[in-house]
Every structure is written in structure tokens, then in C-alpha cells.
Amino acid sequence: MCEFSGRLVAWLDGELQEPEATNVAWHLARCAECRETVQSFQAVSSAFLSCYEQALPRPVRRPRWIFVAGGTAAAAVLAALLLWPRPLEPLPIYSVRTPQVPAVAFLRPTSGRSRTVSRIKQIRNTWTSGPPVVEVELPADMLFPPGAVPEGFSFIADVRTEP
């Protein structure tokens, strides 16, 4: 066995001080047996390193297609929510007041009975009873110029559903 054989690994690892490192290098240039030994040390060291570097378990990674499919599905759901035609909402029915007056009333403050009033009453009487669904009171002042309609007049419109 060579006198340098105990320092070959340290020489490989760059751990030898000068002039010892140079001496080993000179010896290796001349000694085939030590060169062979150094080669085998290198081989086994790199095999050890290879196993060592692979020893850590790799983190589990999901395939990329899962992310692509997930993103596409999310985008589709979002687009459907945004673009889907919404159903028309029923308009609310506002009950303004409970009826305190006849359904269609055009009452004059005077006591005389005009032909128009009697005709309207006649018409009203032909209607079947039932509470109005919507009743809207329109002040006469909003529809006519001041003074055109005597005070106290108002128009009441209501909507009924016929049976």
C-alpha cells in the first residue's frame, strides 16, 4: 500500500494543506494504483451524493390540467351568471287608501242631480262589487288651471278586476 493512500479522499475534497496537496498530485501522476483508487473514490462519492440529493421526498404537485379545468369551469359559471336573462319581476301593487267613496265618483258639491251624474251612477251600479286593487286620487288643481274647477273636486281612479 502506498504512503499516500490514507490521504486520497482528503486530497479529492481539497482538504490538504500545501505542500502536502502538491505532493499527492505529483504522486498520482506517477502511481497508476492510486489513480485507480482515486477514480473509484470519485465514483462512489458521486453515487452516494446522487442518492443523498434524491433522498428528500418531492412535494406533491397537482397536474397542470386540473388548474386549467378548474379555471375554465369557474369562468363558465361566472359568465352564465352574468349573461343569463333574468325573469321579469312582477310590478308591485300599491294600495294607496281604503275606498271611502264610491268607486267611480264624480260628485258635485251642489245638491242638484245632473244628467251626467245619474248616468255615471247608472254605470257604476252595473259593476259588481269588490274592493279596488289600486285607487289613485288626482287633485283637480293638478289637471286644470286655477278656477276652472270648483273647489273640493277631485278625480279618483281605481282599478278593479272583474270576476
Add this chain to the structure above:
Amino acid sequence: MSSDSVPWALPLTRFQAEDREATSLFCELRKPLLRYLVCLGLSADEAQDVVQDAFLGLHRHLSSGRSQENMRSWLFRVAHNQARNRQKSYDRRFKAPLDAGAERALDEATPERVLLEKEKFERLANAIRELTDIERECLLLRASGLRYREIAEVLDTPTSTVADTVERAVRKLAEKCHV
């Protein structure tokens, strides 16, 4: 956790300017420490715990104004000692990680090469299992990139002993693997 991300429990935000070295050490040495601990026989979770404890210890060490020299070997020494304390089963030491590593190293080779290499890796794994504790630990620390002087600090032994031990261990492996 992504493999390179900083664990939430590590209070890096509280590090002072002088502790920036700790952050760079964490980025540099987290994986080598984990690998070393797994090869010593710890599970991946245990290794994560030990590494986290080691870096918290490093933070305390630096905060208390103690020496900032040889932090690399300091971290390996702390992790090594904790691993020794935690280790319950000697038999599992280095067996599974090496075998798994050999399998992974052969993943992308041709079938014939896989067969030859597998045989070689099996011989190597058997040879490693027959090494003594200190021989195996020296080789693992050497594979982690530590110098003999640093290995000596981790294992609390003279540098000349490390040199002799590494020489002896490599020679044993080379003889048993016929490479």
C-alpha cells in the same frame, strides 16, 4: 407549503437588521438540513420541526449578541443533536431515504440501465447500512457541503478524526461496491 417558502411560525419579520444573516442562512441551508435529517432517519414532518426549532434557536442566539461565526456548523450541530434526541428507531436510519433516492434517481433511465444501476445502488445502500454511525454521519455532512473543520464542530470531534473517518468510510464503500 411550497418547498421554498418561509414557515409561518418563523418570526422573520421581527428580525433586526443584524439578523439578516439568519434569513440568508435559512434560504441557503433549509433544504440541506432537511435532507440530512431525513437521511438520519427522521420523518419529513419531524425534520421540518427540527429545522424550524434550529432556526428559532439561531434567532435567539443572534438576538442575545453571541458569536456569529460558523453559523453553518452551528445550525447543523443543533439539528444533529435534536435529531439524536428524537430518534426512536435505529433500524430505520438511512434505509428508506436512500432506497427512495435511488429509485428516484433511476426514474428516467432506460430499462437495461435501470437494472444495472439498481443493482449498483442496492450494493451501495447495503454498504452504507454497514457503516458505523460516525462514518455515516461524516459522509452525510460531507455530502451536505460541509468542510472537515465544520463536520468536526457538528460532531464535536477533532478534524483529524473526521479526515480519517471519511477516508475509511469512502474506502469501505468503494470496496463493497466494486467501483
